[in-house]
Amino acid sequence: MSANTLNYIRFWGVRGSYPAPFGSHMRVGGNTSCVELRVDNHLLICDGGSGIIPLGQALMAQQDIKELTIILTHYHWDHISGLPFFVPAFIPGWKINIYGPGESQQEIEKRISGQMIDPYFPVEVETWMADIRYLKANYSQLEYGPFKIETFNVHHPGSTFGYRIQVHDKTIVYASDNELKFIDQTIADREKDMSDEELQLVKAMQAEELANAVESIRDAHVFIHDAQYTPDDYAKKRGWGHSCYIDTANFAADANVKQLYLFHVDPNYDDIKIEELHRSAVKLILERNSNMDCHIAREGLILDIDKL
Numbered sequence: 197m198s199a200n201t202l203n204y205i206r207f208w209g210v211r212g213s214y215p216a217p218f219g220s221h222m223r224v225g226g227n228t229s230c231v232e233l234r235v236d237n238h239l240l241i242c243d244g245g246s247g248i249i250p251l252g253q254a255l256m257a258q259q260d261i262k263e264l265t266i267i268l269t270h271y272h273w274d275h276i277s278g279l280p281f282f283v284p285a286f287i288p289g290w291k292i293n294i295y296g297p298g299e300s301q302q303e304i305e306k307r308i309s310g311q312m313i314d315p316y317f318p319v320e321v322e323t324w325m326a327d328i329r330y331l332k333a334n335y336s337q338l339e340y341g342p343f344k345i346e347t348f349n350v351h352h353p354g355s356t357f358g359y360r361i362q363v364h365d366k367t368i369v370y371a372s373d374n375e376l377k378f379i380d381q382t383i384a385d386r387e388k389d390m391s392d393e394e395l396q397l398v399k400a401m402q403a404e405e406l407a408n409a410v411e412s413i414r415d416a417h418v419f420i421h422d423a424q425y426t427p428d429d430y431a432k433k434r435g436w437g438h439s440c441y442i443d444t445a446n447f448a449a450d451a452n453v454k455q456l457y458l459f460h461v462d463p464n465y466d467d468i469k470i471e472e473l474h475r476s477a478v479k480l481i482l483e484r485n486s487n488m489d490c491h492i493a494r495e496g497l498i499l500d501i502d503k504l
Contacts, residue, residue, distance in 0.1 A: 203364065203501040205418065206232040207457075209247020210493040212373070212424050212438065213274055216463035223467040225495020228274040229372045229460060231420060235363050235501060238341030239264040242359065242370045242420075247495065248278035256283050265331075265340045268296030269372050270356040271307040280312050280319065290326035295338060297355035301330035348412045351378035352437035360412060366504050369416040369453075372460045376409075376443045378435070413451045417504040420493060421448065423458035426473065445477040449486040455504070457493040 209227035217226040230247030233240040239261050241248065248266075255261065264284070269275060284290040298304040308330075309321040321328070331338065338345040344362040349355075350371055358371030413419055423445075424438035441458055448456040458477065461470055474492045481490055491497075 203235045204233075205368065205499040205501060206234070207247075207493050207495055207497045208232055208251045209243075209245045209278075210459055210461060210495050211245075211274075211463050212422070212460035213463050215246045215274075218466070220466035220468075221463075223494065224461065224470050224492060226463075227495060228277065229269075230278065231370060233343070233361065233363070233368065233501070234261075235342050237261055238343065240340060240343050240345075240361070241266045243267075243269055243275045243372060244277075244279040244282065245275050246278045249281045252278075252281070252283040252285075256287075262289055263291040263293075265293040265295065265338075265343075267338070267345065267357075267359055268294070269350075269358065269370075270297060270352060270354055271310075272354075272373070273311065275372070276308065276311060279308060280317055285324045285326050285328065288325045291329070292326050293329045293331050293340065295331040295333065297357055298332075301332050304330045304332075350374035351376070356437070358412065360416075364501060366418075366501055367416045368418045368420070368501075369413045370420045371413075372420070372422055373437055374422045374439060375435070375437045376439045376447050377430075378437075410447070410451045413448070413453060415452050415454075417454045418457065418499065419448050419451075419453040419455065420457045420459045422460045423473070423477075424460050424462050429462065441473050441477055442480060445480050445490060446484075448490075449481055449484050449488050453488055455489045455491065457491050459493040461493075 209230035210225050211228050215226050215228055227247035228245030229243040230245050230251060231242040232251055237260055241264060244266055285292055296304050311317060312320050333347060336347045342363050346360040347357045350358045352373040356373055358374060361368045421444050422439045423441035425433060425440045427440050427442060430440035458474060470492060477490050481488055
């Protein structure tokens with residue numbers, strides 16, 4: 197599909213943790229998290245990892261759009277490291293709205309500007325010439341053009357959001373960093389120290405949270421979710437805030453998701469390994485008799501929103 201499609205989702209960065217610009221990774225892509233949603237000439241960008249740099253360069257080659265909104269899941273470097281190199285921020289006449297976790301617009305601004313001060317970076321946000329506005333949600337809800345956006349909390353170190361986006365009667369859920377089995381591990385670690393009554397209470401809370409999490413993505417047309425680890429790697433990195441791809445596939449199938457995109461993949465995994473993981477996920481979904489489509493989120497992939 198070409199980028200001339202009127203209403204689309206485009207993946208500009210799909211890696212987790214750090215950019216991986218290696219020849220062995222180029223079928224999937226090496227940039228960190230950045231996803232573009234363009235509808236009715238309104239532009240919504242999910243996360244500002246290194247993938248936002250080529251997006252910014254592409255935006256400078258067009259004249260139709262001069263305003264955009266960036267929604268950040270959190271402020272780890274792989275999700276904001278592209279912002280100091282995002283060309284439209286330095287150009288007068290552009291309007292850029294930025295939203296992310298924080299109690300106030302001032303807190304969001306502080307988190308963004310913190311990576312652009314001496315000695316970490318030679319150019320501060322004061323050099324941005326665009327009209328930069330930091331947004332505060334109204335009861336965890338935002339509206340921008342045709343987009344209706346709801347935030348929900350996910351399991352990742354620090355305050356981290358997932359986003360449920362409604363547009364043109366379609367639902368897109370973006371949750372780049374989320375450890376689905378976080379509570380399971382917490383229970384396993386503490387089980388010996390809990391009474392039977394405490395254990396039953398915690399397990400009831402676990403079931404309630406899982407039900408709420410499933411509802412947050414229920415019937416999504418597109419679900420873009422953390423699938424960073426293999427089972428072996430996840431066993432070594434429990435509590436780091438990322439999911440095993442098997443847990444992601446099962447979670448999406450439980451919620452009757454239409455299309456799952458395996459996202460935020462480990463930078464140590466080359467194309468061959470990620471494609472093996474994808475085949476494994478597809479096999480699991482077929483064994484569950486689920487009709488869900490499962491894909492690798494590949495850099496440059498474009499989805500026609502109106503045909504989802």
